[in-house]
Amino acid sequence: MPKIVDHDARRAELAEAMWRVVYRDGVAAATVRSIAAEAGWSPSALRHYFATQADLLIFAMEHVIAQSAERFAAESWTGPPRETAQRMLEEFLPLDRQRRRAAEVWLWLTLHAQVDPAAQARLSEADDGVRGVVDVAVDALAAAGLVARGADLGAEKARLHALLDGLTLHALVRTELMPPGRLRALLAEHLDSLTSARDGP
Amino acid sequence: MPKIVDHDARRAELAEAMWRVVYRDGVAAATVRSIAAEAGWSPSALRHYFATQADLLIFAMEHVIAQSAERFAAESWTGPPRETAQRMLEEFLPLDRQRRRAAEVWLWLTLHAQVDPAAQARLSEADDGVRGVVDVAVDALAAAGLVARGADLGAEKARLHALLDGLTLHALVRTELMPPGRLRALLAEHLDSLTSARDGP
DNA sequence: GAGCCGTGCCGAAGATCGTCGACCACGACG
DNA sequence: CGTCGTGGTCGACGATCTTCGGCACGGCTC
Secondary structure: OOOOOOHHHHHHHHHHHHHHHHHHHOHHHOOHHHHHHHHOOOHHHHOOOOOOHHHHHHHHHHHHHHHHHHHHHHOOOOOOHHHHHHHHHHOOOOOOHHHHHHHHHHHHHHHHHOOOHHHHHHHHHHHHHHHHHHHHHHHHHHHOOOOOOOOOHHHHHHHHHHHHHHHHHHHHHOHHHOOHHHHHHHHHHHHHHHHOOOOOO | OOOOOOHHHHHHHHHHHHHHHHHHHOHHHOOHHHHHHHHOOOHHHHOOOOOOHHHHHHHHHHHHHHHHHHHHHHOOOOOOHHHHHHHHHHOOOOOOHHHHHHHHHHHHHHHHHOOOHHHHHHHHHHHHHHHHHHHHHHHHHHHOOOOOOOOOHHHHHHHHHHHHHHHHHHHHHOHHHOOHHHHHHHHHHHHHHHHOOOOOO
């Protein structure tokens, strides 16, 4: 009976407006009002599609993660496993402004999740997406026989994942000490350590 | 001529009040009002000692870091270097509620530093404190001959530091996957990887 | 011992934020 | 062609950080 709008499309539109604001002015500028202005709506209109600000940011974050997942699925990922793993994991490092902004949003969500169980749950799902890529990368290395027998794959995945997020954090807080080249080099060094021969059981 | 107050002592008192609030209710509850109430002052009084909320949190963070540094300096750190390094680094992991809360504050500051150059500068100094401890730990291992010749000490320090902060982040966002025991084990695994024989140049 | 005046502190106000409720308008269905 | 539900706006509320004007206390000077 009433006017019908494609909610999913509208949500995506608002999420993109949010990313434009974030890319331009940083996550601190991602207020409900500024995002609404960017999208050309009144602040109240957003409430029809996102009950709360955190919902919008989570949706936007899931949006880019889903896009990343599509890119991962689309690419063939042939070639040397070692270089492939490096390329896959570099996707998550803040090597350019865009990914740096995404890391800021990620940080905002992480902090917010400390007090919002709903955000916590959905952030965990998104986190699983990243963890899944790390798993794939490590498994591919192991399947290629590049990881020493006896290595604890579960622990290696957790360690690599932690290193990835730690590097991201350091890139945010100490940009001058962590230029893109150093981020890549440290990731490479870790993969070297992972793939070099180590004592089996 | 006027009433004289020991500003440093008052600042320390307010910082301790802040930590009580944070410990009890989390960093989100660390508003100027709640901290003032906890300390028994009016919100305006805080402005005499901290120009802004970020200043208070930074001071409080530096406060605990300074205390940690004192503990580090006080302890003799004798015994096997490998176990010593583990103990030193575990100080920075959120293994109990107190350190978890500290990590939340750290996260808040990191986010805030993205828009506040002053906070950014002072946070960098605090970050150097942590980096210094990591350096000491790795240097001690190297001095004991436990790190393979040819290893890039600078890179190893950066990698260990990133791992430390990454583990902290994961402990905050995925507590159920990162209980204290697993945090310790992953740190130990990394130190094992660092101290096990690796290819020299 | 008396007065001055600067420090310390408070209360209220300003600005901005997220969120909510009341109200209007359009348009698809009966 | 009328109905009524969805979509949208406006205004307001409460909370936040920060700023401003004013009051009071208490050391220093005379």
